[in-house]
Amino acid sequence: MEISRSARVSGGSTRQQAYQVLRGLIETVQFPPGQRLSENELAERLGVSRTPIREALLGLRDDRLVEIVPQLGTFVAHITRAALEDAQFIRVSLECAAVADAARRAEPAAVGELEDLVARQAEACRGDVDRFYPLDDEFHRRLCSLGGRAVAWSISQRASGHLNRVRRLSLPVPDYLAEMVAQHRAVLAAVAEQDPGVAESQLRLHLSRVLTGLGEIAHTHPEYFADDRDRNWASTLSPPHDPRSR
Amino acid sequence: MEISRSARVSGGSTRQQAYQVLRGLIETVQFPPGQRLSENELAERLGVSRTPIREALLGLRDDRLVEIVPQLGTFVAHITRAALEDAQFIRVSLECAAVADAARRAEPAAVGELEDLVARQAEACRGDVDRFYPLDDEFHRRLCSLGGRAVAWSISQRASGHLNRVRRLSLPVPDYLAEMVAQHRAVLAAVAEQDPGVAESQLRLHLSRVLTGLGEIAHTHPEYFADDRDRNWASTLSPPHDPRSR
DNA sequence: TTCCCGACACTACCATGCAAGTGTGGTGAT
DNA sequence: ATCACCACACTTGCATGGTAGTGTCGGGAA
Structure with missing residues (x-):
């Protein structure tokens, strides 16, 4: 290497x-x-x-x-519960605030580009799943940039190391990825309609979904965790x- | 040195x-x-x-x-406008989310300690003003810890370098410091009453106050700024x- | 006088050497 | 057999040396 x-x-x-x-x-x-x-x-x-x-x-x-x-x-x-909680808190706080700003300043052109991105995600669900994660990151990054809060993504990404590990450990079930795409669409729709409240709550729902498979992962890979x-x-x-x- | x-x-x-x-x-x-x-x-x-x-x-x-x-x-x-906006965004997003959690889990004992802290701030206003800033930081730090979000303060503090500089450049007008203390009391009262919404909006108001003197500082110290x-x-x-x- | 150009001083980046401290394994005594 | 102990191998923290690249400044040509 x-x-x-x-x-x-x-x-x-x-x-x-x-x-x-x-x-x-x-x-x-x-x-x-x-x-x-x-x-x-x-x-x-x-x-x-x-x-x-x-x-x-x-x-x-x-x-x-x-x-x-x-x-x-x-x-x-x-991987510890405290570190995951901290990372999740930072990510939710920053990205939700950023997407609210994005909804306030939504520009149709940028929203269209994001819709294209989501469409490519839908493709990646059926094809090579390893292609999904970069597209996922790109979506969240541009969502932050949309409201002029690129810094939100840079800080969030930097703090999300633990979250990314559990994401990688989660088996890429196609249904799960399809649900992600659907949630992306929901967030984007709220942004397009310039509804900060709905955009934020939808994103919060979406982000909370990342950790749903955590219990199972902790059971199958106990050696990765420190209780x-x-x-x-x-x-x-x-x-x-x-x-x-x- | x-x-x-x-x-x-x-x-x-x-x-x-x-x-x-x-x-x-x-x-x-x-x-x-x-x-x-x-x-x-x-x-x-x-x-x-x-x-x-x-x-x-x-x-x-x-x-x-x-x-x-x-x-x-x-x-x-x-000091740039972009850096200040980014730092302000991060600080507001994280600390407001943290104080909302603090309001949800407010424990009377911890609230009492914070009230003591605010009282000491009121003293520092009239005495040595250099003692105010550490007490201010301590207040915000413990406010985050109160809701179990100590990480919010650590990240916020790390990102607030630019904000701390303009705070230092602001002349410590006694009235200004007194206003800070009053706002601290307002935030704390909302936390004590377990009202997350009010606590968050009060803290947002308080934090936005930091940058009010910015224009004057940019005028008196233009060499510190970069358009x-x-x-x-x-x-x-x-x-x-x-x-x-x- | 003005402009070009080259030597120079200085920078951060990376490589390497040295020192202080810790875990481990082997050895000797009991 | 068991336990105490010591030497060793290895770690990171810090110091220092070498290198490539940049701005500056002064001298010479036009």
Whole structure:
């Protein structure tokens, strides 16, 4: 897995490439939670020195994707209920606020582009499912940009490392993907009709759907999780949100 | 300004201390926007090597407080309207969502502690005004923790570097501080009455107040600001830089 | 006087060396 | 057989050296 093959296309500095590669390996669970990450070993395998590796790992630590213990080692972070709750809170808060702004400033041209994107998602459901996730991310990113809140997506994405891992662990059931597409359509329709309230509540519903399969995943892959309490994941993770707020 | 005198008390690694020191110097505008920051010079002045300085600067780049131009230099970021809007959006979105949760789970004991805190703020208004800002931060931090959303404050604080600078530039008019305290009381009252909607709208009103003096500050300190549209020298000084991918 | 151009000083990026601390496994004593 | 202990291998944190690229400034030509 040399860096030249994995992500030379992404350009940028060695540090950025290393960050992208490592983040991808962690989010796709190719580096499973708990795995030890040695600066020396990673530097050798990626064909660079320790410095950019080290700096990339510091960034991943900010994302709570790795845990660095001085003089001991660096480890891929276990999935915890607290981390998932935090990530979900950040994502819902930022993206819902962003989509509300998007609904207020909805431009027909941009909405049309998003509809095309959703149509491509519907195709990807039936074809290669690995193509769905990038389209999903692209949808949410442009939804934020639509309201002039591109920063919402960048922060949300940065904080959603744990969520992306459980998303990857979820088996891509076609029905599930079709439901995603339908929810995207619902959000987009509300945006097109310039109804911030409905757009926000629809997006909130959509985002809460990501964690529904969590209990099952925690059961099939217990070694990926670190219980910071009980294992009652699904019950507390989608708290009854007040739909009337805001 | 050796690191041993400035922040040895903060403990932690050299990198964390360097980050704290530099962030403080930037937020208090002792390092004014546009100032050049040389790794070598900072390392010498703080009495450490370039490595922890460099890593601290990378963190400050994530916070958008410095701009690193490869092979050219590192500069304290100018204050821009876009950066302020982004920071404000993040802060409002996260803290409003957090305070809504706080209102739902309001515990009388914790509310009482916050009332004590507000009382101390009222004292600080008349006394040393420099004591007000830490109390202000503490109030917002504990408000987030109250609803189990401590992460909201940590992310908000990390993103609020630009806001903290304009706060520092605002002259501490006593009336202004008194108004802050009154708004804190209003938010807290809504939380105590377990009214998420009012708590959220009151906090939104309070947070929007921070930027009211912005126009005047931009007039008295034009050199600290960079119009993010024209001004030729600014475009060459902040060239189209890699869109934060770290 | 004005303009072009080249040497220079300086930058951040990356590579590497050294030091302090921790877990482990083997060895010796009991 | 069991336990204590010590040396070793390995870790990250920090210091330092080398490299490619950029802006600056001064000298020479027009």
